[in-house]
Amino acid sequence: SQQGEEDPQALSIQEGENATMNCSYKTSINNLQWYRQNSGRGLVHLILIRSNEREKHSGRLRVTLDTSKKSSSLLITASRAADTASYFCALGKTDAGGTSYGKLTFGQGTILTVHP
């Protein structure tokens, strides 16, 4: 598959719990990005991790990337009801010359529901 595949497709948790979403892929990538989408609205960028990085943090978000396993995970700690949204991983790939052409290939997303 050219796109990332998120797992699970849906996740339901209580406020305060941690949420982990995974993204697996099959192609070589230059970077992997995570986006959030509130119902029917535009996507908001969360984190970009490059292929030579293994882990990045941003507030309550932690992203890991394992290029040998072609997988990434997004961890949201101490979740809040406001974190309820769909989360997408997007693969940034390059051509043989190393140019990405800005192309991102999106997975189908994980629907996260955080119950108050």
Place this chain on the structure above:
Amino acid sequence: EAQVTQNPRYLITVTGKKLTVTCSQNMNHEYMSWYRQDPGLGLRQIYYSMNVEVTDKGDVPEGYKVSRKEKRNFPLILESPSPNQTSLYFCASSLSYRFGETQYFGPGTRLLVL
């Protein structure tokens, strides 16, 4: 405020009636792109533009046209819309196409073709 704007936000039209969805960004971004989002299919790229007068097809370009005459604007044109183009459309931009930059998305345009 740095943003990507799209108009209209909602549109109902009939088969065959030409329409244009506008997209504008105020961040002086080189790269702009159009996506459509459909249930079960995720986001798919329609067309992209690496700079003024430079456009290319994405994964699902059939039935669409674009132009990039100015850096800030990237309209999406449906010359003869069909019901299978009913979808949620997003415009996005990023600083450069070269290094896999963060993309900034517009709020979306929900299109219904009858």
